[in-house]
Amino acid sequence: MIIVIDGINQHLFTDILDEMYQLRARVFGDRLGWEVNIENGRERDAFDDLHPAHVVSINDDGDVVGCMRLLQTTGPHMMADVFNAILDGEPPIRSAQVWEATRFCVDTKKLGRGRGKNSISYVTSEVMIGSFEYAMQAGVLDSIAVIDPVMNRVLQRSGNAPYDYLGTAKPMGKVVAMAAMMDCSEERIAGIRAYAGIEHDVFLSEDEALALFARSKSPLPANQDHKPLTDLERYFVEQISASTTEDERMATLKLIETLTDTFSPEQKVALLGTPRAFAHEV
Amino acid sequence: MKLIDLAALDQDEKSTADIINAVCHELGFDYASYATMNTAGGDVQGYANYPDEWKIHYGSHGYHKFDPTIYTSMLSIAPVDWGRFQKDEKFNAVFRDAHDFGITSRGLTVPVRGPYGECGLLNVTRDCSDAEWDKYKRYVMGDLQMAAVNAHDTVMQSGVLSRALYLPSLSTREKEILQWVAEGKSQQDIGDILSISHRTVEVHMRSGREKLGALTTPQAIGRAIGLGLITPG
Structure with a gap:
């Protein structure tokens, strides 16, 4: 299809x-x-x-x-x-x-x-x-x-x-x-x-x-428990969705990395790995 | 060094406003507009035949800074039906107001990409039912594509200097085919003479016409002769 x-x-x-x-x-x-x-x-x-x-x-x-x-x-x-x-x-x-x-x-x-x-x-x-x-x-x-x-x-x-x-x-x-x-x-x-x-x-x-x-993909790790996104998570998902070049995307990922303290390890993995999984929530 | 006759390029050149009005009259749309962006300053330049009150309202509310029919449509190679913007808050903000001015949110945008990567947009609206819109759209899409590229080229080539620098680059095939048309041959004849299909003849002819900014083949022949690209038959 x-x-x-x-x-x-x-x-x-x-x-x-x-x-x-x-x-x-x-x-x-x-x-x-x-x-x-x-x-x-x-x-x-x-x-x-x-x-x-x-x-x-x-x-x-x-x-x-x-x-x-x-x-x-x-x-x-x-x-x-x-x-x-x-x-x-x-x-x-x-x-x-x-x-x-x-x-x-x-x-x-x-x-x-x-x-x-x-x-x-x-x-x-x-x-x-x-x-x-x-x-x-x-x-x-x-x-x-x-x-x-x-x-x-x-x-x-x-x-x-x-x-x-x-x-x-x-x-x-x-x-x-x-x-x-x-x-x-x-x-x-x-x-x-x-x-x-x-x-x-x-x-x-x-x-x-x-x-x-x-x-065909492994089950999505993202947001498994369906907790609503925090404002910060929502912001990052929007940034990644809106990025049009690889540079822009990398800049956002880097920012997520630097804010490690703010996120739980699960949140971080989910954000870095599969922003698409959140796409319908923003 | 080629000698370019400016007068030959200047034959009753249609203005963008004329093209916009013709799109409404001949293809049956309520309103039409053409817009292009000044990449340096981000200014939106364009022509529209919307009522003046709406134009003023649109400009004074700064809608041209975020209207998705401009900014989002630029990202597509195909015409964009505004149905795709139904869930877009920015679209709804603009067209909730448009409704008060009697302008429908049923429309589409034909994006044109130019040789320098610049983009022009032809917008049209028509207040009608879903069924009528779907049928109608299919019927006029080819003509809309031609009108869009025509409007875009007219804007891009306006100004004497850019005209002087602009000599359409026709391929040998395109010139050859236009030359045979000038000799009075039909499309089928030309296909036989050149041992190519009549469809190939048609594609080269269409391309030649567009490069010359001509709407019809006779107009293209006239311009090609004027520019010295072919000789009178």
């Missing part, structure tokens, strides 16, 4: 995003050998700081198994600033009705072959349906996806063949990268749905996504 995480709701989904960045590190760093920036086993770049929309697939076990990142082509995006080699020196497309899809990947370790629910093909289709439906609602007509030839073949075989490619494929790490063009249309979505046998609404609500994700 799919949750779209954007700049507005990202504070609710920091743990899901963290798992997504780990998946991206395994795929783009380890498997595909792209020159990506990996820190602490997480792959993140400057475009993640521009509040893109992340289309994230969570399986029935609550694991992040696929994702894709969407950006407007009117503003900074990868075809313009990073993958311009693919365009052979040509300026990029710029249109309010064309979005760019990058960092499209699925977890090939957790997913198998075939076409069942836990297959590469199913999750690929699910991410595609989610992103095309999200794009259509936004009035977007076409998308440009930076993908590798393996993903290209998966798309071609799953009722979702790109209708064209921009520029030319270029070597990138162990594989080549190419810019595939796909229409965001009812016809394409119907084709993917028919192939994958997905008839249901693929989107999770925010609460459903959090509940599903929590399924």
